[in-house]
Amino acid sequence: MIYLASRSPRRRDLLDQLRVDFGVLDLEIDESFPAGEAPEALVRRLAVGKAEAGLALLAAGTTDTVIGADTIVVVDDEVLGKPRDADHACELLGRLSGRCHRVLSAVAVASTAGTDVRVSASRVCFRSISPQECAAYAATGEPLDKAGGYGIQGRGAAFVRDLQGSYSGVVGLPLYETAELLREAGVAL
DSSP: OEEEOOOOHHHHHHHHTTTOOEEEOOOOOOOOOOTTOOHHHHHHHHHHHHHHHHHHHSOTTOOOEEEEEEEEEEETTEEEOOOSSHHHHHHHHHHHTTSEEEEEEEEEEEETTEEEEEEEEEEEEEOOOOHHHHHHHHHTSGGGGSGGGOOTTTGGGGGEEEEESOHHHHHTOOHHHHHHHHHHTTOOO
């Protein structure tokens, strides 16, 4: 059996596109990050942590496979987390307004055979966002549970003038890398 260690409905929808049967493990891990941790190391660590925590929840000696994923937004070499509230969302979006940033998404697959991880890197460029637009967007609640304070799969797409890389990676589960890892784990797609 394959499990997705994620509460994200977006990740579930993306994994559905690969046409694999999977269950969902609802778990909580510490997603804080120490100052100075490199963004790629951080996103890898979080994805692996989720996959391995999910595997630990299952019975000993299981033949199950667990997928963990994490996505971060990086601007000026700083990781922008999820906003605390609407004001913080506008602060984050103000930093992204009229410029480009990186989105790193890591996916890890864990089983008793071990854990493997891949990272997808994308470049997203925003148009300028007015304070009024930001306030209206924040009022929808959409940015509150998303890295960097926006969802490219929702209303936040109106801010994106250019995307280079993986759309599914920016949403939260890079499908190319996920399919690659599942094939290597012996899962037929």
